Amino acid sequence: MRGTLAPGHHRRPTCWLLPVVFSVLFLQGCYSFRPSAGGGQTDFDPPRTVNPADVALPAGFRIEAVATGLSFPTGVAFDEAGRPHVVEAGYSYGEVFLTPRLLRVEPDGSLTTIASGGDNGPWNGVASYGNTFYVAEGGVRDGGRILRIATDGAGSRASAEALVEGLPGYGDHHANGPVVARDGTIYFSVGTATNSAVVGPDNAEFGWLERRPDFHDVPCRDVYLAGRQYESDDPRGGGRVRTGAFQPYGEAGTAGQLVRGQVPCNGALFRMDADGRDLELVAWGFRNPFGLAFSPAGRLYVTDNGYDNRGSRPVFGAPDVLWQVTEGAWYGWPDYVAGQPVEDERFAPPDGEAPQFVLAAHPDGPRRPEARFGVHSSANGFDFSFNPDFGYVNEAFVALFGDQAPGTGKVMAPVGFKLVRVDLLSGVVRDFAVNRGEQNGPASRIGGGGFERPVAARFDHGGAALYVVDFGVLLETGGETVPQPETGVLWRITRSPAEEADVP
Amino acid sequence: MNQSDTSRAAITGSAGLRGLLLVCAAAALAACGTARRAEPVTGPLLTTDPLVQRGAIAYARHCHECHTGGEAALGPSLNDKPLPGFLIRLQVRRGFGAMPAFDEGHVSERELEEIVAYMRALRAQGRG
Numbered sequence: 137m138r139g140t141l142a143p144g145h146h147r148r149p150t151c152w153l154l155p156v157v158f159s160v161l162f163l164q165g166c167y168s169f170r171p172s173a174g175g176g177q178t179d180f181d182p183p184r185t186v187n188p189a190d191v192a193l194p195a196g197f198r199i200e201a202v203a204t205g206l207s208f209p210t211g212v213a214f215d216e217a218g219r220p221h222v223v224e225a226g227y228s229y230g231e232v233f234l235t236p237r238l239l240r241v242e243p244d245g246s247l248t249t250i251a252s253g254g255d256n257g258p259w260n261g262v263a264s265y266g267n268t269f270y271v272a273e274g275g276v277r278d279g280g281r282i283l284r285i286a287t288d289g290a291g292s293r294a295s296a297e298a299l300v301e302g303l304p305g306y307g308d309h310h311a312n313g314p315v316v317a318r319d320g321t322i323y324f325s326v327g328t329a330t331n332s333a334v335v336g337p338d339n340a341e342f343g344w345l346e347r348r349p350d351f352h353d354v355p356c357r358d359v360y361l362a363g364r365q366y367e368s369d370d371p372r373g374g375g376r377v378r379t380g381a382f383q384p385y386g387e388a389g390t391a392g393q394l395v396r397g398q399v400p401c402n403g404a405l406f407r408m409d410a411d412g413r414d415l416e417l418v419a420w421g422f423r424n425p426f427g428l429a430f431s432p433a434g435r436l437y438v439t440d441n442g443y444d445n446r447g448s449r450p451v452f453g454a455p456d457v458l459w460q461v462t463e464g465a466w467y468g469w470p471d472y473v474a475g476q477p478v479e480d481e482r483f484a485p486p487d488g489e490a491p492q493f494v495l496a497a498h499p500d501g502p503r504r505p506e507a508r509f510g511v512h513s514s515a516n517g518f519d520f521s522f523n524p525d526f527g528y529v530n531e532a533f534v535a536l537f538g539d540q541a542p543g544t545g546k547v548m549a550p551v552g553f554k555l556v557r558v559d560l561l562s563g564v565v566r567d568f569a570v571n572r573g574e575q576n577g578p579a580s581r582i583g584g585g586g587f588e589r590p591v592a593a594r595f596d597h598g599g600a601a602l603y604v605v606d607f608g609v610l611l612e613t614g615g616e617t618v619p620q621p622e623t624g625v626l627w628r629i630t631r632s633p634a635e636e637a638d639v640p
Numbered sequence: 641m642n643q644s645d646t647s648r649a650a651i652t653g654s655a656g657l658r659g660l661l662l663v664c665a666a667a668a669l670a671a672c673g674t675a676r677r678a679e680p681v682t683g684p685l686l687t688t689d690p691l692v693q694r695g696a697i698a699y700a701r702h703c704h705e706c707h708t709g710g711e712a713a714l715g716p717s718l719n720d721k722p723l724p725g726f727l728i729r730l731q732v733r734r735g736f737g738a739m740p741a742f743d744e745g746h747v748s749e750r751e752l753e754e755i756v757a758y759m760r761a762l763r764a765q766g767r768g
Contacts, residue, residue: 167738192680455705482740511714549712567678
């Protein structure tokens with residue numbers, strides 16, 4: 137490069153090359169050459185350390201652990217007296233089956249079992265209406281159900297019944313929610329069977345393809361296929377198979393093929409009355425609409441986990457989002473990402489091409505999310521602040537479970553593992569509760585006794601206390617997902633009268 | 641940041657080029673400390689500059705998902721890289737490696753200017 141430093145018009149191409157090279161080095165950061173550094177890519181020696189002082193909050197707030205030793209908790213709700221109840225999932229990625237439970241958290245942190253289930257978890261979330269609890273049973277073995285667990289108020293007796301059964305929750309994602317509207321109507325969701333509508337070897341790794349070899353995504357309305365087919369190794373017995381969208385594994389589908397819609401279906405929100413009658417579709421085209429909440433103004437919002445860079449139809453760089461729900465609308469899955477067509481080059485994996493549309497026509501125009509979260513952050517349960525004493529009124533507090541890299545796609549640093557707040561007017565997402573340290577990540581990776589994987593957040597009846605459900609340690613190591621029972625925590629965040637806070 | 645005459649001169653002139661090399665080398669070696677700018681850790685970004693305020697919104701819409709809060713995530717951290725504005729603009733418009741290019745149909749010139757202003761403010765936030 138002799139002569140590079142000499143001025144002159146003919147040197148300009150060389151001069152411009154340098155910034156390009158440096159940009160590649162410093163901003164792009166050699167993505168392709170660096171190994172994944174996900175939050176779960178670490179080691180863990182139980183027991184889990186819990187230390188609220190390791191969680192940083194805005195000035196004027198304090199956090200405490202109100203229950204520890206939980207196994208795969210996913211949600212919190214309150215009875216009429218305001219006592220917190222948590223659900224333990226009873227199933228976790230990694231194919232670990234325990235007993236799902238509804239537990240009352242006593243003032244001293246001890247746990248009282250209110251109800252328990254079988255091996256059809258995960259129990260993904262809980263809502264309450266008076267002294268009645270509604271639980272979404274994911275349905276990995278027998279299909280999803282929405283359970284009603286009525287208690288006598290004293291908590292000594294409870295009866296459980298299924299309000300709806302047979303929800304298509306056998307796959308990657310399950311029955312989720314629920315949330316109860318002011319009039320008692322129950323809203324819940326069902327996630328998709330697959331990453332992007334095509335069953336593949338990645339679903340065998342999840343564990344369900346062996347259990348349900350014919351299972352696939354079901355659309356809520358009639359759709360016509362574009363005829364794309366995806367070839368993959370057959371994990372069931374070797375060889376290669378071709379699979380199409382909305383088809384069982386190994387069935388290719390054809391261009392113009394009609395796939396009949398039905399309800400219940402995948403990637404959708406539903407509602408029914410308090411007795412399980414009049415089940416109907418609210419909106420569809422989601423991927424994994426995990427968290428549901430009503431704003432103080434009574435509008436329904438949902439968090440949606442974005443596509444992964446995995447499987448036969450990988451999608452790169454898809455964010456998790458927060459949607460405001462419009463009645464009857466289609467939200468884009470499996471052909472749009474947060475309102476953008478999946479065929480856009482930005483969604484091409486670094487070593488591949490952008491996905492192509494699998495639908496010949498689309499039911500609705502693309503929609504724009506209210507907020508966008510980190511790619512693979514797993515935006516899950518959330519709630520809105522409504523009490524001025526807590527502050528941030530009308531903002532959404534969202535639990536970010538954290539990445540599951542490298543299985544879901546490579547990341548350059550842990551993504552998620554914290555609680556954020558969303559200003560719905562601007563779409564700006566700000567950290568609210570995070571682990572201390574020079575790098576973000578779960579405590580099991582960065583040290584200390586702070587958060588592992590926040591999975592749900594809900595205010596108490598008065599809105600003065602925000603409860604955060606921390607799923608606990610879940611490792612992604614050696615090509616396996618390895619959840620750690622008895623590492624879950626229920627946290628409580630309140631404004632501290634001892635400190636002055638500058639909170640709107 | 642506009643691609644000003646000054647910056648052009650810095651690139652084409654020998655002294656300027658040495659300066660650029662120094663900046664890049666410093667960035668490579670030091671990466672300027674931690675990229676952490678989480679509000680509970682460093683405090684809120686207090687600004688009355690409307691360009692920065694609009695930049696926070698544009699950043700949330702276009703950048704946050706891969707560089708959450710300017711920290712590393714799917715992509716690398718930004719808060720610890722003392723890059724001049726024109727290099728940020730170049731990266732956004734042309735894309736490199738895993739980062740796609742964003743043309744004006746995706747990120748307008750005005751938004752890009754706001755994003756650069758916000759990134760500078762966020763970067764300075766960590767220096768207290």
